[in-house]
Amino acid sequence: MLEVHDLTKRFGAATAVDAATFTVDRPMMIGVIGASGAGKSTLLRMLNRLTDATEGRVLFEGRDVLRLTGRERRDWQSDCAMIFQQFNLVPRMDVVSNVLHGTLGRRSTVATMFNLYPRADIHRAIDILDRLGIAEHAPKRAEALSGGQQQRVAIARALMQDPRMILADEPIASLDPMNAQTVMEALRRIHEEDGRTVIANLHTLDTARRYCDRVIGMRLGRIVFDGVPEQLTTSVAREIYGAGADFSEAATSTEIRDPYAEAAMRDAAAVV
Template structure:
């Protein structure tokens, strides 16, 4: 279990995350929603320890994450992989090498950049790409792919870390609706078929309702809703989004069942 206990982060006296206490069971898919500036991204960065908390604790299976330093912190970041809005790929490198960089924590920077990966790791990378419908792009430069394809490469790269938790920070914010659907379907399959916990920051309300079993709503750094997606009423959503409610609602994909299946990848194989 991952637990946030009174987690706080202040920037120049302003609390971006304000006393958040949450627990996440293994294997959950959680959508974190809220207007811009609600504290969603800051909270995920705290969990991954890309940012240090001002107060409170982060604990996972007895490990006090908020106290980790050095190699122990690097090991945590391998267990808790992060996907970003802007993909974080090296455009001039081929897709396969970008995915293999997910093994950075196993080799170190110099070895990884020299391409000294084992045959077993190359097989892992190709399998991850195949599961995401991208095996045919393995030798292409990453910057030749569409945005949706690049985000799936970023997901494959994260999977090479063999994580227990996958943090996705606005993974579809820069994508068109069809590619956004493809990426969200990939994250949901990973969650359901591999049992990886997924915490996904989302700006749009219906996307969270369609893909996530649990929703955490944030406003001004605080949690104002935490419960099943079906339990989130429009009244509660208005409290979360405030004046941005109409924008957040209407930008979203209305239904996974009605949306066209574009670039849909084959189902992921269950974890060994």
């Protein structure tokens, strides 16, 4: 499906992504991990063509998407939907209209200017919101929703594009653990039920292990790990993050914990 060969991005003398190479031969959910500045966001932006690559090739079903221009480039950006950390919704617009913005790439200028949508698209938008558990919020302004709900609206907007692949750039970085879990479960269901490839930039190891079929680790712009979650040991994580022996996964965990239950377990262990 997707072949990335020596993909490189330089900003002046700085190299943000250095000869990234990997292949995705079937639909899967992939987590990209690494410290801030490792090149994760730049990698996704090059795949989506939001940022031009300096060197390399990105082949999707044999076609080099880095060479696409004009309409073909816009069509690729519909096939390769992007979800952002900050949601990128129109705050004062109602939720269903935000979702319908996922169809802008295939609508006429006049229809866009007058905010005209086919009835079938409106019904489909509401069905997608229902699938994500937020259909009751369809008439509300986006700004009235919680962060987790807004991110699900952003996912719904991406699904309106009917993409072949979804790229999620730190989709849970600004969410609390409960909402982070809800969003990651939604992305996992989309992968499993629709057969879509999902590539998500993630900060936390527990999230990558729990939801992803494959994990790519980046450090200083280079891919330094590519394997299954079971191979993502603490020692491997130290290498990815450039951390010492004091590295603790718990410090960045998004797992939902019950502090009272954990205290009871520690007390029981102490008695034994």
